[in-house]
Amino acid sequence: MKAFYITGIGGPEVMTYGDLPEPKPGRGDVLVDVKASSINPVDWKLRSGMMRFLTGRGLPKPLGADFSGVVRTTGPGASGFAPGDRVFGVVLTMLGKPGAHAERVVARAKDTHKLPDGWTFEQGAALPVAALTALAGLRKCGDLAGKTVLVNGATGGVGHLALQIAKAKGARVIAVCSARNAALAQSLGADEVLDYGKVDVTAPGRTWDVFFDAFGQVGFSRAAPALAANGVYATTLPGPDAMLRSALGGIFGGKQVVLANMRDKREDYAELERLIQGGVKVVVETFPLERAAEAFAECEGGKVRGKVVLTVP
Numbered sequence: 001m002k003a004f005y006i007t008g009i010g011g012p013e014v015m016t017y018g019d020l021p022e023p024k025p026g027r028g029d030v031l032v033d034v035k036a037s038s039i040n041p042v043d044w045k046l047r048s049g050m051m052r053f054l055t056g057r058g059l060p061k062p063l064g065a066d067f068s069g070v071v072r073t074t075g076p077g078a079s080g081f082a083p084g085d086r087v088f089g090v091v092l093t094m095l096g097k098p099g100a101h102a103e104r105v106v107a108r109a110k111d112t113h114k115l116p117d118g119w120t121f122e123q124g125a126a127l128p129v130a131a132l133t134a135l136a137g138l139r140k141c142g143d144l145a146g147k148t149v150l151v152n153g154a155t156g157g158v159g160h161l162a163l164q165i166a167k168a169k170g171a172r173v174i175a176v177c178s179a180r181n182a183a184l185a186q187s188l189g190a191d192e193v194l195d196y197g198k199v200d201v202t203a204p205g206r207t208w209d210v211f212f213d214a215f216g217q218v219g220f221s222r223a224a225p226a227l228a229a230n231g232v233y234a235t236t237l238p239g240p241d242a243m244l245r246s247a248l249g250g251i252f253g254g255k256q257v258v259l260a261n262m263r264d265k266r267e268d269y270a271e272l273e274r275l276i277q278g279g280v281k282v283v284v285e286t287f288p289l290e291r292a293a294e295a296f297a298e299c300e301g302g303k304v305r306g307k308v309v310l311t312v313p
């Protein structure tokens, strides 16, 4: 099969488009003809060695967690799916498992979902990791109705969905992005847009009930002066400090830290489907799989708007 795969740990030069052996489904697996996959920052973190202990040894292998496609066959004990079913979901590409930037992917049946009626394969591949991260993180921030939610990195994969989900939950949303993405943030429903090149949103003065850091790199210590008295700082990149504060926060009260980590239970997918039905949109740019190198260059160069999706003809 054709795939965009890594041959080692390193920069873009270790990624190649070419042929790999056909994968075989094991117990509890489904084999999917991939129609689309999407790029997440974890792809190049696994490739570059930033998360080396999770990359695994089974190289060469394609990366790519989010997938959509059509079930080709099922392995023993994989119930609930039949050949021809339109599906989507997440494969954990860590610890040696091959990912979805390929013509075929093996996914666990329990992590595979029927593609809702009316959804395109591009939507199905773009949504899971980014949307389920935004959803899980915002849910932990409590009732958002009437609250002021600042979304930092509001036009990236996680951020553009967090912006819309916070709006759908009744928040007043302040979107923080670069000037070139201000119009996009506005079109997604932001009540106010701030350019991170001009405004320091961590400076004391204005305060936010929720600081949702989709960019992930601000940190609680910097964000704290701009949080309301019982404000919440949520981050998609929790380090040891955030983990400790999140664990201790409940004990001491006051300003809290929330870990915005993806959660992918069946009820999360059901809530995501309701949000999409309610008007939340995923912004997608597509590249054919054979041009994945260009797509990765765009993502790694920090030029992303919404999600970048690779399509298999």
Ligand SMILES: NC(=O)c1ccc[n+]([C@@H]2O[C@H](COP(=O)([O-])OP(=O)(O)OC[C@H]3O[C@@H](n4cnc5c(N)ncnc54)[C@H](OP(=O)(O)O)[C@@H]3O)[C@@H](O)[C@H]2O)c1
Residues within 6 Å of the ligand: 040, 041, 042, 129, 130, 133, 152, 153, 154, 155, 156, 157, 158, 159, 176, 177, 178, 179, 181, 196, 214, 215, 216, 236, 237, 238, 260, 261, 262, 299, 302, 303, 304, 306
């Ligand atoms: N914990 C989890 O489960 C989980 C899940 C998914 C992602 N993540 C992590 O979350 C982070 C974001 O993921 P993503 O998929 O949303 O990435 P992305 O699509 O690359 O988006 C990153 C966003 O950050 C913005 N940005 C860049 N510099 C900024 C700055 N100085 N201040 C504010 N915003 C800035 C960019 O905006 P401009 O383009 O306007 O510059 C862009 O919209 C990554 O580190 C990823 O690994 C964690």
